Amino acid sequence: MPTPVNVGPVRFGASDLAWILGPCVIESLDLCRQVAERLKATGLPFVFKASFDKANRSSRGAVRGPGLDEGLKVLETIRREFRVPVTTDIHETTQAAEVAEVVDLLQIPAFLCRQTDLLLAAAETGKPVNVKKGQFLAPWDMKNVIGKLDGAAGVLLTERGSTFGYNNLVVDMRGIDVMRELGAPVVFDATHSVQRPGGLGAATGGDRRFVAVLSRAAAAAGVDAFFMETHPDPDRAPCDGPNMIPLDELPALARRLIRIRQAASEA
Numbered sequence: 001m002p003t004p005v006n007v008g009p010v011r012f013g014a015s016d017l018a019w020i021l022g023p024c025v026i027e028s029l030d031l032c033r034q035v036a037e038r039l040k041a042t043g044l045p046f047v048f049k050a051s052f053d054k055a056n057r058s059s060r061g062a063v064r065g066p067g068l069d070e071g072l073k074v075l076e077t078i079r080r081e082f083r084v085p086v087t088t089d090i091h092e093t094t095q096a097a098e099v100a101e102v103v104d105l106l107q108i109p110a111f112l113c114r115q116t117d118l119l120l121a122a123a124e125t126g127k128p129v130n131v132k133k134g135q136f137l138a139p140w141d142m143k144n145v146i147g148k149l150d151g152a153a154g155v156l157l158t159e160r161g162s163t164f165g166y167n168n169l170v171v172d173m174r175g176i177d178v179m180r181e182l183g184a185p186v187v188f189d190a191t192h193s194v195q196r197p198g199g200l201g202a203a204t205g206g207d208r209r210f211v212a213v214l215s216r217a218a219a220a221a222g223v224d225a226f227f228m229e230t231h232p233d234p235d236r237a238p239c240d241g242p243n244m245i246p247l248d249e250l251p252a253l254a255r256r257l258i259r260i261r262q263a264a265s266e267a
Contacts, residue, residue: 002185002224005128005154007105008085010045012156013185017261018225019046019254020087020105020130020187024240025065026050029074034232035247036082042251047085047105048078049227054239055091056111063238068095072102079104087130093121100125110134110160110192116148123152130156132189135163135197139175143182157182158227159218160189167196171214173221180222188218189227191243206243208234212253219260226257 004013012018021039026032036048052071054064065071075086085104090096091112100106106122108115110132122129129152131145142157149155157179161169171193179186193214195206215226231237234244245253 002180007047013224019044020049020227021046022049023231024229026071026074032078036078040082047087049087051089076102093117096121100127119148123149128154132158132160139178155184157184158187158189161193176221176223185224187225187227188223190215191229194243219257220264
């Protein structure tokens with residue numbers, strides 16, 4: 001069984017589902033406030049997520065975010081005003097300590113999940129670390145990732161699909177069980193799993209209609225938490241719009257997943 005990980009008041013790996021929720025990128029403080037307020041009203045135990053920099057983009061002209069300094073100010077404000085834990089990605093070793101002063105959970109992007117120095121720097125902060133499994137790794141390969149994170153205040157592993165040919169991802173639900181057996185709570189990234197990397201030529205595409213389908217399967221497989229990006233108007237979002245869930249639709253989906261997860265636990 002996974003060792004539970006506490007991120008502020010949110011407990012990952014307990015009997016109840018935990019959640020990592022928020023927009024893809026920090027568009028503005030107002031947008032983040034709007035999303036955080038709606039999420040807080042759901043009563044879900046969640047960590048607020050938004051990226052200060054989307055460093056891995058399909059093209060040079062893609063929206064990246066406000067950058068480290070401005071992004072951390074926004075996350076600090078959300079954390080203080082809404083009294084919720086926050087998380088964001090780090091991409092370079094030099095960012096780890098500074099970001100850890102603000103956030104409750106450090107996130108390692110999938111493409112960087114084997115970057116030893118980055119993992120060591122994250123662990124040295126003493127914060128919990130969430131590592132997204134690379135699209136190129138088998139679930140059992142994440143054992144070595146965990147081994148690099150000695151000193152972190154807990155490790156989460158996130159499933160976000162595996163490369164399947166060109167511009168496509170598939171999710172092997174067996175991986176949830178495999179990674180849980182490594183001792184870490186497993187998060188299912190429901191929105192990035194429906195991406196079509198580079199599928200729009202100069203941008204990543206996706207198909208959000210499959211978010212609910214894959215999420216139901218993950219809940220039945222016994223996943224510990226869900227990662228979902230959400231936005232009031234995904235079709236107008238500057239980043240990952242095709243994958244994000246409309247904010248109005250998230251509460252109903254969450255309630256359904258909670259029921260499925262409870263039924264799976266009782267089976």
